[in-house]
Amino acid sequence: MAWIDKQKNILDFTLSSLLRRKGKNAALVCVYTVVVFVLASIMFFTHAIKKEAMIILKDAPEVLVQRMVAGRHDLIDMKYADEIKKITGVTSAEGRLWGYYYDPLFRANYTLMVPPEFKYQQGEIAVGQGVSRSAVTEEGNIMPFFGMDGKLTSFRIRELLSSESELVTSDLVIMSEQDFRELFGIPKNRVTDLAVTVGNPQEVVTIANKIKKQFPDTRPIIREEIIRTYDTLFDWRSGIMLVVFSGALLAFIIFSWDKASGLSAEERKEIGILKATGWETADVILMKFWEGTVISLTSFLTGMIFAYVHVFFSSAALFEPVLKGWAVLYPQFRLVPYINAYQVATLFFLTVVPYTTATIVPTWRAAIVDPDSVMRT
Amino acid sequence: MIYLAVVFVQSAIAAVLAVHAMTAIKAAGPRLERENSVVSDLKLTDLCLFTEARYTRHPAMADRNTAFQDYPFSFEHFPSGSLIPVPEIVRK
Numbered sequence: 001m002a003w004i005d006k007q008k009n010i011l012d013f014t015l016s017s018l019l020r021r022k023g024k025n026a027a028l029v030c031v032y033t034v035v036v037f038v039l040a041s042i043m044f045f046t047h048a049i050k051k052e053a054m055i056i057l058k059d060a061p062e063v064l065v066q067r068m069v070a071g072r073h074d075l076i077d078m079k080y081a082d083e084i085k086k087i088t089g090v091t092s093a094e095g096r097l098w099g100y101y102y103d104p105l106f107r108a109n110y111t112l113m114v115p116p117e118f119k120y121q122q123g124e125i126a127v128g129q130g131v132s133r134s135a136v137t138e139e140g141n142i143m144p145f146f147g148m149d150g151k152l153t154s155f156r157i158r159e160l161l162s163s164e165s166e167l168v169t170s171d172l173v174i175m176s177e178q179d180f181r182e183l184f185g186i187p188k189n190r191v192t193d194l195a196v197t198v199g200n201p202q203e204v205v206t207i208a209n210k211i212k213k214q215f216p217d218t219r220p221i222i223r224e225e226i227i228r229t230y231d232t233l234f235d236w237r238s239g240i241m242l243v244v245f246s247g248a249l250l251a252f253i254i255f256s257w258d259k260a261s262g263l264s265a266e267e268r269k270e271i272g273i274l275k276a277t278g279w280e281t282a283d284v285i286l287m288k289f290w291e292g293t294v295i296s297l298t299s300f301l302t303g304m305i306f307a308y309v310h311v312f313f314s315s316a317a318l319f320e321p322v323l324k325g326w327a328v329l330y331p332q333f334r335l336v337p338y339i340n341a342y343q344v345a346t347l348f349f350l351t352v353v354p355y356t357t358a359t360i361v362p363t364w365r366a367a368i369v370d371p372d373s374v375m376r377t
Numbered sequence: 378m379i380y381l382a383v384v385f386v387q388s389a390i391a392a393v394l395a396v397h398a399m400t401a402i403k404a405a406g407p408r409l410e411r412e413n414s415v416v417s418d419l420k421l422t423d424l425c426l427f428t429e430a431r432y433t434r435h436p437a438m439a440d441r442n443t444a445f446q447d448y449p450f451s452f453e454h455f456p457s458g459s460l461i462p463v464p465e466i467v468r469k
Binding site for chain 2: 011052053055056058059060061064066073094096100109110113116128161162164165167168171172174193195221226229294298302304305308312323328329330331337339
């Protein structure tokens, strides 16, 4: 009980001491909060999107086979599929038809795709929510596309793809195989790439290697590589945001180190008076420990709360200009708040612990000096 | 006392947000399953995040030898390229 009372009294004194220099300390808390907010926002966003990508793409095709011509992805003949099907362990090899279309009217890029089973008629399409927003169109409307011959072909929109799946379907235009081939002039025996299904998941790599060996002009991409791409894509350590921000972080570290380690004359005098009035060195260090804790814990909690609200309630509104880039189509989505406890702990130990400990060493130095000489300086 | 009250309020908000995160993850399950089936049905490979270029729209499908594929050794000129690095699949 006595110990708690002592801590309470020291904390009371620390807070009144902080309030005497409220301008300086308030500025420190603000900067500290912003630093934690930006770092936590980046960490929350990247972790959540990585996790979501991993979950959503876990049913992507097991192996995709692209044909490469002069280092570029080219159309592949369906006879490759017939040969791949003969490889032991391969369950199926289906052609995928997809490509890009730049809409000069709305200056947007769409992904045109033929699904394995198209439920509408020729001349009809299903479009993603992003396409609908960008082209200001809705179900039942007509949407024109310029074909490879320059002629305009109109399609009737039969369905708007669900807004729930916008993270994967926002820019999609789904059409029949015949429409796709006519629009782009793709011969009947050719497809964009092949989606290969393997019976035993453990054989995927072996089969990909076999395909590569049998068809040296192809490039098999396995599902794990797709998922790994997204894992590294949003690695929070990479990316310009963190590079730019590392400058600000460094400035903050120097600022806080200077603030924490270099005691002002006023603070030295205060320590001298405390010692002269009977405070032990341990009590003075405890007071400074509480001071560091008050500042860093307040900033840490505030920064984390703001970061959570920013990323998961406002869909990372501050990052949107960077994320949108030059894209006209940008999906509207709300991330699932997957929070990695390890990252939160890392952020805590990177921000709260160094600042708190940095306040203790100079205080100990000042506290072990004779109070009389400290007060005279 | 006021400070302790502030810390208590902050901790309470953090706890509420933690509970929110847990319930939101649970609630998102069916939606993610539906998204999964869309990916499976349409045989999709990538997230539709950056639509300005084919290597940002489909990073997993990007050509291996030309990271920024407008022309060899071209500099990345889209803002999203400053956010995402060259995919590992290309670096390999």
